[in-house]
Amino acid sequence: MDTLLAVRARGIGKSFGDVVALDGIDLDVTQGQIHGLVGPNGAGKTTLLGLLLGLAVADSGRLEILGTPVGRALDAPDGVAGFVDGPGLYPSLTARQNLAALAALRGRDEGASVIGDALDQVGLTDVADDRVRGFSLGMRQRLGLAAALLTKPRLLVLDEPSNGLDPAGKKHVHGVLSRLAADGTSVVLSSHRMDDLEALCSEVTIIATGRVVFTGPLSKLAAENRELDYRLQTSDPEGARRLADDTAGIGVIDGAMTRQDTGMLVVRALVPALDELVSGLVYAGIAVRELAPVVSPLEAAFLALTEQQEADR
């Protein structure tokens, strides 16, 4: 069965003078997928997003977007929309005027209903006729997303779309992105908000110093990753602790995270050892009330990468 690719990058390299921003990047984004890009600051995420948007040309490698080989700068195919480094809005115009001006610029005589629909999708109908000058960061982000939606994109490229969003705004944005993906639009988004990525993305690519260090589903990341810390709450904390101490591959973390008053333990383990511990608890008649990673696999991987980068300096 064919998997349709919205983005196919092979061996992409990009340098700015002596600084290597991207060093042999491979990336596949399938149709209808929300794909997360993660990495420390300076990892090359924005450069990669810029290539997808046609803002720059790669020095080496091969990039296909929506089936079209990208050879020159600013030659991204139609159907790509999004933003990097902020949504790019004009504060002297209202939200509606911003969208209307953009639609006219692109030669799309969008009716008021289309613009109104885009504003409605991102929850900005109430402030449609307010000048963007007075908008919060989160509102600007949502308006930037609405501007991208006007083009009915097949590939949406977003840099930190959740910046400044309140819970309601985040809900709107997540809903829009999920609907787009369900309708077949591919979304590539970069974010430092791991909860967003985990909530939205089916796959992630982790980049560090211009190289891909992981790409694939989040479940694969958890399996590949090193030991994680897990929060464990049981019906018998003392018994659970004795059992954890006796189980190979399990380490009990003493300290602030261990809260005896709530009967909570924090254990560090790989997934197989954790499975063995859970089996042991059940066999011993100790009920497991909660078992969850203290930090997500994605966040753990990100932190590990960041720590590694600092150690390398």
Next chain:
Amino acid sequence: MTATIAAVDNVASARRVSVPRGYRFELVKLVSQWRIRLLVLACWIAPALFVAAVGQQSTLPVDTLFGRWMLATGWAGPLVMLGFAGTWALPLLTSVVAGDVFASEDRLGTWRHLLVAVRSPRRIFVSKALASLTVILLLVAGMAVSSTIGGLLAVGNQPLVGLDGHLLAPGDTSVRVLLAWVCALAPTLALAAIGLLGSVSLGRSPMGLLLPAIVALAMQLAQMLPLPVSVRLALPSYAFISWNGLFTTPEQLGPLLIGVVVSLVWAVLATVLAYVLFVRRDFTNVNYDGSGRRAITIGLLPLVGLVVVTVPTVAVSTGATGSGIDQDKVQRSVATAFAHLYRVQTKQLNRPDVTEAQLKASATCDKGSSRVAPEGPGNDWRCVVSWHLPGIKAAGSAIYQLDITADGRFMADGDGPKEVNGYFLVRTPEGDAPNPLWQFDGNVELLPTSKG
């Protein structure tokens, strides 16, 4: 196995936004800015109010060309406004509009967004340049129309006294006023192009915004200095002055045309340099904030080179040397203006008309009481004007003190006899009226090509 989407869906290459659409987009952005709206409003209203208000005052802006005629004719208003605009308003307007048209995208962080939408830096440049040009033209047109309407409504459609004392009919004056404003567009375009250059090369720096105003100020200072006439004409700012050649008979078209051509060359060169800088810019660098080195090598040096080339070109092609102000020219200008104005005074006093040919007016001028060579600008020129009246053997004579500025403009201040030029007012059958021979403005053509 994977396949790209193209396998099932023909993907069209991205269409670049056309220049007309980009132009409309840029125009919408410009006009939505409150300061541009304020400027448009000010340029279409304030000149009319100013000219009308001055037309009701007894004190006139005599330091400004044609200022002394603001009570006499409404056509003096747009010319006073043009003199003021060339000095202050137009450099500032071009700064605010053209000097900010690229820098505003840096300030708002919208370059990448704009590039994704338009997909062509070339078309972005053309759209922005055309949009800023449109707004500048709208502002200039506003000043011209507003000051004309204000003058005509407040003072009236009377003849204007030209810079050689010749009386210009209202219809003739209207054409000359229009031409003067059109000629002033050339240096305005040059300043606008410098604004584009500053905006492109200096990014968010305030220097980019202020560049046209600073360049205009520097050029005005240069025009005030006793520089050789070839240097003066090699600067685009001279076209803000040379329109006064339209108000002499015959017209002093040489300096006017040179000023316009030099300004247009500056406009084209500065625009091309701005374009080169813009298309070479690395838009992936989010921290870009102008390129000081490129601004100098690509922006400044070619313009300096243009001046260096223009100066000898003007000197060789026109034969202009020194200050362009010499004794012969001054004497001729003063005598011509006096003869024309004498006829005006004669008519005011209801005396028998005489022609310039009958008057045979001549002037003898010296500088610094003959202690210095009679050439160049200065306020120490002194002229004795002589004339003849039909049937009277004795020649009349009148003395004038002249203040000649480096651009060739002079103000002649009557120093007697009091019957001719001693009083500000003359008594006419209709009542007191300003004495045209008491003080008058004139113009010495700096080039040797024509006689004014």
